Amino acid sequence: MISPMKTLATPHPFFFLARLSAVFVLALCQPALAQSSKAVACPAVLQHTVERLQDEKPQNLCQYAGKVVVVVNTASFCGFTPQYKSLEELHARYKDKGLVVLGFPSNDFSQEPDSNKKIADFCENTYGVKFPMFSKTAVRGSDASPLFKQLTQRTDTTPKWNFYKYMISRDGKTVQSFNSNTDPLSKTFLAEVDKMVAAPSP
Secondary structure, X not given: OOOOOOOOOOOOHHHHHHHHHHHHHHHHHHHHHHHHHOOOOOOHHHOOEEEEOOOOOEEEHHHHOOOEEEEEEEOOOOXXXXXXXXXXXXXXXXXXXXXXXXXXXXXXXXXXXXXXXHHHHHHHHHHOOOOOEEOOOOOOOOOOOHHHHXXXXXXXXXXXXXXXXXXXXXXXXXXXXXXXXXXXXXXXXXXXXXXXXXXXXX
């Protein structure tokens, strides 16, 4: 008597197709998952929360980690106020290379008496400012904001007038200061910008 042979069920072809598809999707997703899990560390100099100029909503400056950051104290009624135009052009020219300009209006030199709303309207309507601007801020002395106190400590330079500039490297390890007379589109300033944007992200 011939014993019956055990038959094995043949998997449906769809089984192999589904498995192949799953492996393919996983292979595609792995680099993206690895990239998203690699968060850019926020340097100490950017670990501050400030209010946005337009609506006074809190903003964490760590959102700019990994970028070259130019911080500038501004004023609406200053001989250097036309530098708003240069700052906006700098921001537009280099934003795709990882640079951001952050403006902080200040009345420390008695040339920014208006409210945040009036300052925002002035910047937008007069100079077409689109780079991030923040609420009126004290930038020197004991009343200086934590950000400007830290910038002063890092550079041994406190703002002497409106439109002082601080340039922070991508990793936050280098901070340079530039006085009011240095236009953001001057050769001196742009040379430093080019060096910093050329540095790889941390």
